[in-house]
Amino acid sequence: MNPVVDIEEARRRVAVRRGYRNWRTRFGETFDEATRAGDLTDPTLMFLAGGNDEAAFYIYDLVMNLLELGSGFEIRELQPQDRMRVMDRYLFLIDRFRFEIMRRLGWLDPLEGEEFSLVELIQGYEKIVPALQAVVPSLGSGHPEYAQFQGISALEKESFIRKLIPKAMDEFSRRPGGGS
Numbered sequence: 166m167n168p169v170v171d172i173e174e175a176r177r178r179v180a181v182r183r184g185y186r187n188w189r190t191r192f193g194e195t196f197d198e199a200t201r202a203g204d205l206t207d208p209t210l211m212f213l214a215g216g217n218d219e220a221a222f223y224i225y226d227l228v229m230n231l232l233e234l235g236s237g238f239e240i241r242e243l244q245p246q247d248r249m250r251v252m253d254r255y256l257f258l259i260d261r262f263r264f265e266i267m268r269r270l271g272w273l274d275p276l277e278g279e280e281f282s283l284v285e286l287i288q289g290y291e292k293i294v295p296a297l298q299a300v301v302p303s304l305g306s307g308h309p310e311y312a313q314f315q316g317i318s319a320l321e322k323e324s325f326i327r328k329l330i331p332k333a334m335d336e337f338s339r340r341p342g343g344g345s
Contacts, residue, residue, distance in 0.1 A: 176233075181284055184230035187237075188223060198284045202258075202265040210269075211338055214262035221255065228254045231287045254287050257294055261286070264302050264326075267333045270340075273326070274303040302326050 178198070185196040192209045205213070213220050226237030228251050234243060240251060267273040278286075278297040286293060301323045304314040314325055 177288075180231050180233060184227045184284075186230075187226050191223060199282050200284070201279065201282050202261045203268075203279055205262075205265070207269070207337070207340065210262055210265060211334075214259060214266055214334065216259060224255050224258055225251060227283065228258075228287050231284060250290075254290055257290070257298070258283070258286070263330050263334070266337045267302070267326075267329065270333055270337060272305055272308050272329065272333060274305050276302055304329075 181198045185200075188194070188196050192206070192212075194206060194209060202210070213224060222237045224237075225240045229235050229237055229240065229243075232247075232250065234247055234251065240248065243251065261276070264273060264276055265279075268276055268279075277300040278293065281289075281293060301319070304311055304322075304326065308314070310325075310329075314322065317325060
């Protein structure tokens with residue numbers, strides 16, 4: 166007797182393989198449905214967090230393949246509502262990658278939702294991400310500006326954290342293995 170095949174599970178596995186195809190080629194690493202931002206190597210994380218057109222393509226490609234919308238090369242051909250779905254996920258992921266850099270530097274406390282894989286965050290975006298976006302990352306107590314951070318309002322904390330991103334990216338890129 167032939168085994169029963171779960172069509173949805175098979176489609177998801179194919180989408181994951183297809184989604185990470187260009188990542189495997191570009192980064193020479195292994196990615197799968199369990200890969201989290203915290204699992205990315207420093208050079209891969211730095212590249213993806215960079216925000217340039219090449220990095221954007223790899224993020225678009227992953228998102229579009231996982232949503233079965235085609236390749237990242239086709240982002241401009243998407244219908245407006247699908248393009249917005251991709252862009253929302255792209256913006257969320259680039260934030261996660263940048264916050265992960267800050268966490269690795271010891272600047273941020275562990276991130277809310279870091280247990281979710283990239284696949285879960287992309288495919289379960291509507292259910293998972295709104296709650297994560299509502300939580301501002303917390304500056305780690307070892308950061309030199311921690312006392313200042315503690316003294317500002319909750320509304321100012323997100324802006325405070327975001328203003329640290331360029332300095333964090335620069336410092337991370339100078340770390341051994343961070344920018345290579």
